[in-house]
Amino acid sequence: MPSAILAAALSFAALASLVTAPAAAAPARYRLLTSAAYRVDVGNRNVHVGVEVAFTNTTPDPPGRYSVFDSAELAIHDGASAVTARDARGDLRVARTRASGVNVASVTLRAPLRYNQTARFRLAYDLPDGSQADVRVRASVVTLPVWSFGTRSEVTLDLPAAYTVRVAGDQMRATTTGATTRLSSGTIPDPAGWLALVSGEQATDRVTARRTVQLGGRSIELEVSSWSDDTAWGTSTADLLAEAFPRLERAIGIPYGGSGPLLVRESVAGPGNGFDAGAATSGSGIAIGFDQPRFTALHQAAHLWFGARFASDAWIREGLASHFAALVALDLKVPLPIDAAARTAQLKPDAFPLADWTISAAGRLDAYGYAASWRTIDLVAARQGAPALEAALRRITSGGSPYPITGVSAPSPASVAQPVDSRRFLDHLEGSDGQGLASLFAEQVLPRTAILELPARARARTAVTMLRSAAAGWGIPRPVRDAMDGWRFTDAQDQMTLARRFLAERDRFLPIVTAAGLSAPMRLQQRYEARGGGAESHEELRAEAAVVSAYTHATQRAAQPRSFTERIGLAVASDPESLLATANARYARGDLQGAAGAIGEAERQLDGAAAAGLTRLASTVVVLLLAVAGIALLFRRRTAAARR
Incomplete structure (x- = not known):
């Protein structure tokens, strides 16, 4: 987000050409030509600013009066010190004032400035x-906002060539001569709209402040690297983050998943005041602007929890x-x-x-983007509640769907979490059945094309709720979920029509399974x-129905009274x-x-029971006859032997 300094600097530039005219004069018209030179003095940790001014009164004298200016006012930096002004004859009086929150140097001219006269002087400050x-x-590091002054201007800035600039x-052209780099603006026709934010960095020693924090149930090393000439920044940042990281983890409700040390590096920031749009956050590394x-x-x-992934x-x-x-x-x-x-609102x-x-x-669009994004999430948290927000964030992080297949949104082992866009984020926040955020997203988030889809989305989500109720614990099938995730609501409705027809057949089939004494397997x-x-799915149902029908027929046959021969036939065969008990168990397992x-x-076994019984009886008779014959033969032999 553009910083307050950026906005202020633009205001300063807009006021840079203000001059004061006496009340008797006509509305001020003037020409204020300036040449500003910024010189970086690293040894003394200072920037010297000098502004050569040529101030011309271009307001004609009114009838019977004179057009005069007694002073010239130029906006200067808030941090300006040692403010002076001189002309060819010596020092001029300078008064510092505030106008509409802007720091102004009011330079009293050597003499009242009449029409077509020009006053030349030099304004300087540190x-x-x-x-x-x-x-x-x-x-x-060297950083500073550079702006121009007056109605037409040019600006230069000199700094040591060792800095990478x-x-x-607004851009400035860089040229290097010897040990100095000069940045030049060229002619600036509209100083009020010109601003350059200059930074220069050179390789210097760094120091590291180390802390240990508890994250994700582990001890994680926090390492904060700062420039050797700014160790206070490293110490204070390390202390702050050591306290902040565990609190962030608890507030977000998702364990920190990174590995290795947490690395924080002091850097030159972008112009995002409070958000540091120029900073980088990736993996376990953070760059934060020193200012x-x-x-x-x-x-x-x-x-570290909410990155591009x-x-x-x-x-x-x-x-x-x-x-x-x-x-x-x-x-x-x-x-x-x-x-x-x-x-x-502003x-x-x-x-x-x-x-x-x-x-x-940079720019006002970023200012709105940061503020409105923050405000929108605050409203989401207020409306949905912290637990619902945490649940949504967990689903997104784990790769789950807002439309869970079986009522539990854990992803399959092959699932990989994909970055969510605004539409899927809305789905996750509302869950599969929740409502209440579509109007907020229509007002703050979604482009017109997505807004036009919201009525179809609402109808499809109502149908999803009805489908889940009809499914009685079976949840939402993947084709429906995929279509809803992709905001393909016509496809989703078509898939739900097929699903409802199938569920109607299932509802007719499952009582038959129960009546048969079977337990429905998970396959269906x-x-x-x-x-x-x-x-x-219909093929699976028909396959299961065929097994159930065969099982029912077989159990009914097995339960019928059996003849003597059938009982004999089954006596030595598989029962x-x-x-059928084996079949029951296998069916329940899905086999x-x-x-x-x-x-x-x-x-x-049932079909061959009678024949098997007759065969068994016949075999038994034959065995008995053979046994009798054997006994008779043995008896005769013993009798004959006794007679001898």
Whole structure:
């Protein structure tokens, strides 16, 4: 978000050409030509600013009066000190005043300036290191806002060539001569609209402040690297984050999943006051601008949970980071950089759909984007409650769907969490049955194309609720879920029509399973969850129904009275009841082929029981006859032997 300094600087530039005219004069018209030179003095940690001014009164004398100016006023930096003014004859009187919150140097002219006269003088002042938030002059880093003065201007800035220079905002051309780099603006026809944010960095020694924090049930090393000429920043940032990280983890409700040490690096910030749009957060590393408020460290730390892998839309990442950073900031008594609600209302003329926001690290659109994102997440948390928000964040992190297949949204082992966009974020926040956020998203987040889809979405979500009720615990099939996740609501409705037809057949079938004394296997539910009400699910149902029918027929036959010969035939064969019990168990496990085999074997035993009984009886008679014959033969032999 553009900093307050940026906005102020533009105001300063707008006021840079103000002059004071006596009340008797006509409305002021003048020409204020300036040439401003900024010189960086690293040894003394100072920036010397000199402005050569040629001030011409171009207001004609009114009838009977004179057009005169007694003074000239130029806006100067808030951190300015040692403010002086001189003309060719010596020192001029300078008074510092405030006008509309702007620091103004009022230079009293040597003599009243009449029409077509020109006064020339030099305004000078210093900008010491730290004189304002974005002014630093040290061996490690030089940063300062550079602007121009008057109605037409040119600006130069000299600094040691050892610095690698970066210019944000209006550009300046760099040339290096010997040990000095000069940045030049060229002619500036509209100084009121010109601003350059200059930073220079050179390689210097760094020092590391180390702390140990408990995250994710583990001890994690926190390492904060600062420039050797700013060790206080490293110490204070390490102390703050050591307290903040565990609080962030508890507030977010998701264990920190990173590995290795947490690395924080002091850097040159972008112009995002309080959010540090120029900072980087990736993996377990954070870069934070040296001049940023303490809240920025909390905001950037929260991005370790809410980075590009979590959400593809910037407003989601930034809004969540600000929301949770604010919760921790209140606990740690860290001031908030803005009132998100008030700032959003103030910037309402700049409003746009947050889903369209691309961070540029400058401009009023970013100011609105940061404030409105924060405000929107605050409203979500207030309406849904912290537990519902935490549940949604867990689903997103784990790769779950807002439309769980079986009522438990744990992803399959092959699931990989994908970054969510604004539409899927809305789905996760509302869950599969919740309502209440669509109007907020329509007002703040979604582009018109997505808003036009909301009525179809509402109808489809109502149908999902009805489908879940009809499914009686089976949840939402994957084809429906995939269509809903993709906001393909016509496809979702078509898939739900197929699913409802299938469920009607299922509801007719399951009582038959129960009446047969069987337990329905998970196969049918699994097929429904994977394929919905399509052909494959119906094929599965028919296959199971065939097994149930065969089992019912076999159990009915097995329960009928048996003749003597059938009982004899089954006495030595497999018991049909045992085979049917095996079939029952196999069916419950989902082994339809094994169940069908056991049923078939039971049927074969029943079919052959009578014949087997006759065969058994015949075999028994033959055995008995043979036994009798053997006994008779043995008796005769013993009798004959006795006679001898």
